[in-house]
Structure formats: C-alpha cells, structure tokens
Amino acid sequence: MGKWLVGLFGIVSVVTQIEADYPDTTNVIDFHNLENNTPENLQVLEQSTMSFTKEELLSKKIYTFKGYPGFYVIKDLMTPEKQIYWIKQALETYPNPPNITNHTMKNGEILDIFKRSVEGDESAKNYLKKLAWCTLGYQYEWTTRKYHKDKFVQFPHDIGNFCDLIACQCNYGPYKPEAAIVNFYSKDRLMGGHVDDAEYEMTKPIISLSIGSKSIFLLGGETRDTEPKAIFLESGDCMIMGGRARYCFHGIARILKDTIPEYLQTKFVDPKYKIYAEYMERDMMRININARQVFVDEEQKQDFDTNGPVTSSQ
Numbered sequence: 083m084g085k086w087l088v089g090l091f092g093i094v095s096v097v098t099q100i101e102a103d104y105p106d107t108t109n110v111i112d113f114h115n116l117e118n119n120t121p122e123n124l125q126v127l128e129q130s131t132m133s134f135t136k137e138e139l140l141s142k143k144i145y146t147f148k149g150y151p152g153f154y155v156i157k158d159l160m161t162p163e164k165q166i167y168w169i170k171q172a173l174e175t176y177p178n179p180p181n182i183t184n185h186t187m188k189n190g191e192i193l194d195i196f197k198r199s200v201e202g203d204e205s206a207k208n209y210l211k212k213l214a215w216c217t218l219g220y221q222y223e224w225t226t227r228k229y230h231k232d233k234f235v236q237f238p239h240d241i242g243n244f245c246d247l248i249a250c251q252c253n254y255g256p257y258k259p260e261a262a263i264v265n266f267y268s269k270d271r272l273m274g275g276h277v278d279d280a281e282y283e284m285t286k287p288i289i290s291l292s293i294g295s296k297s298i299f300l301l302g303g304e305t306r307d308t309e310p311k312a313i314f315l316e317s318g319d320c321m322i323m324g325g326r327a328r329y330c331f332h333g334i335a336r337i338l339k340d341t342i343p344e345y346l347q348t349k350f351v352d353p354k355y356k357i358y359a360e361y362m363e364r365d366m367m368r369i370n371i372n373a374r375q376v377f378v379d380e381e382q383k384q385d386f387d388t389n390g391p392v393t394s395s396q
C-alpha cells in the first residue's frame with residue numbers, strides 16, 4: 083500500500099482509536115494557530131511574501147508550503163457575510179437542474195431540494211441529507227472523468243470574478259473558471275485521495291473555498307508513494323493548488339466536531355439565516371466550492387464545444 087494510503091488511513095485510524103470526532107492532530111499543520119505546530123511543521127510552513135493589493139485581500143495572511151511550489155492557503159479570505167452568501171447559493175441555487183448532483187443519475191432532475199426540505203417535504207429532506215456534490219459550468223461526468231460537451235450551464239459570475247481576483251494576485255491570472263464542483267461534506271462524508279487532471283488547462287490552479295466545519299486536508303505528492311502532509315482548513319479559507327501541486331494527490335480525511343464558527347451557528351446568526359445555520363450544524367457540515375479553468379483558450383473551448391474532447395494538450 084502506498085504511503086499516501088497509509089497516511090490517509092493512518093489519520094483515520096488514529097481518529098477512531100482516540101475519539102470518534104476529534105483525532106490526535108499533533109502533526110496537522112495549523113496556520114491559524116502557529117504556536118500549535120511542531121518544529122517540523124514550522125519548517126515546512128512559510129508565510130508568503132506575495133502581496134495582495136486589492137482591498138478585500140489586504141491584510142490576509144498567505145501561506146506556502148516548502149516542497150509544494152504553487153500551493154497557497156489564504157487564511158480567513160471570505161468574510162462571514164460572503165460565507166453565508168455562498169452557503170445560500172450552494173443550497174438554494176447550485177443543486178438545481180440543469181446542474182447535475184449525485185442524485186441526478188439515479189433519481190432524475192430534482193428541483194428545490196433545500197426549499198422543499200425547509201417546508202417539511204420528507205422526500206426532499208432525505209435528498210438534502212444525502213446531497214454530496216453538484217457541478218457548475220461544464221458538468222463533470224464522474225464515471226468517465228470527463229467534462230460533458232453538451233452540458234454547459236452559465237458559470238456563476240460571482241464565483242468567476244472572485245476566483246479571477248485571487249488568481250491574478252497569485253500571478254495565475256487571467257483566470258476564467260468554466261467548471262466547479264461543490265462538495266457537501268458531513269461527519270461521515272469525506273473525500274479519498276485523488277488528482278484532478280480532467281482539465282485541458284493544467285497550468286491554472288484549482289481555487290478552493292472552505293465554509294463550515296474545520297477539516298483535515300491531506301496533500302500528497304505526484305505519486306501515491308509520498309506520505310501526505312495534513313493541514314487544517316477552516317471556514318473562510320481559500321486554497322490555491324497551482325504549479326506542480328496541481329498534479330498532487332489530495333483529499334479530505336476528517337471533518338472536526340464543534341468547529342463551525344459562531345457567526346454560522348443558529349445561536350448567533352441573524353434570524354433570517356437560521357435555516358442555513360441549522361443545515362450546517364445538523365451534520366457538522368462543510369461546503370467546499372472548487373473552481374477550475376478547463377480550457378487553455380477560447381479556440382480550444384470552441385473546438386471542444388463543436389467536436390468533443392480535446393486530446394492534443396493532454
């Protein structure tokens with residue numbers, strides 16, 4: 083078994099041995115609390131000298147990791163308001179057809195899962211509980227690991243503009259995301275180690291936004307033999323996986339109990355957002371939106387739209 087798998091399962095088995103919901107996290111890189119890191123972790127973690135000039139990004143701390151060129155984490159990038167906004171979008175808008183969800187293949191198109199669930203519809207409640215992902219822009223076909231030529235839904239401008247701003251500040255601009263996967267994690271729904279390599283444009287990063295419960299993200303190497311590093315990702319963080327890091331195995335090993343920030347909790351949130359906070363708290367939820375630029379340029383995109391999968395740049 084490769085070191086990646088040992089690493090992933092190592093964490094998971096430590097977890098189950100020690101305590102069901104909170105593992106021994108001594109070796110997890112924590113850029114939110116630098117004093118909690120082991121000397122070894124502090125050697126890996128570097129604060130980037132990259133300066134963000136746009137107002138929203140001013141004063142944000144950006145971290146890089148030695149040995150992972152092109153991999154950055156921006157701490158607390160999204161304000162609480164932005165996070166609530168994107169929870170709302172992720173629940174009310176993104177899972178609606180024609181976007182595909184994990185339910186589509188088996189159950190066909192299902193409209194307004196969240197709205198109907200809040201209104202008390204039992205079948206919608208069941209679908210909502212099992213909602214694991216939905217896709218935006220070019221819809222992704224999980225079995226063939228390809229983007230659908232014929233299933234393109236206008237990519238949300240707000241995610242596109244936000245990611246372009248981030249990418250430009252990291253010297254990855256201009257960035258035109260054409261697809262995104264929205265993942266709905268719960269305490270029992272994690273993500274195994276994988277590499278995202280279905281995009282024709284691999285020189286542009288994956289830009290990944292974390293909202294809700296704190297998670298343990300594993301970043302491995304380009305083969306499964308590299309032991310992964312474990313890193314905490316918290317609500318509001320943004321991860322940028324570019325450069326060689328774009329080819330690295332990665333996954334989510336744990337969702338941690340009682341880590342939803344107060345501003346997303348039912349007790350503290352503005353009453354008009356209580357329904358979203360209830361959803362987040364019910365199963366220790368974490369929502370992740372990760373955007374990808376699929377095509378190198380407009381010409382390649384048009385060729386794909388006309389003729390189907392491109393092979394030349396892979």
Ligand SMILES: O=C(O)CCC(=O)C(=O)O
Nearest residue numbers: 263265278290334370372
């Ligand atoms: O949830 C995350 O932070 C990572 C998601 C991911 O790796 C993916 O969707 O490919």
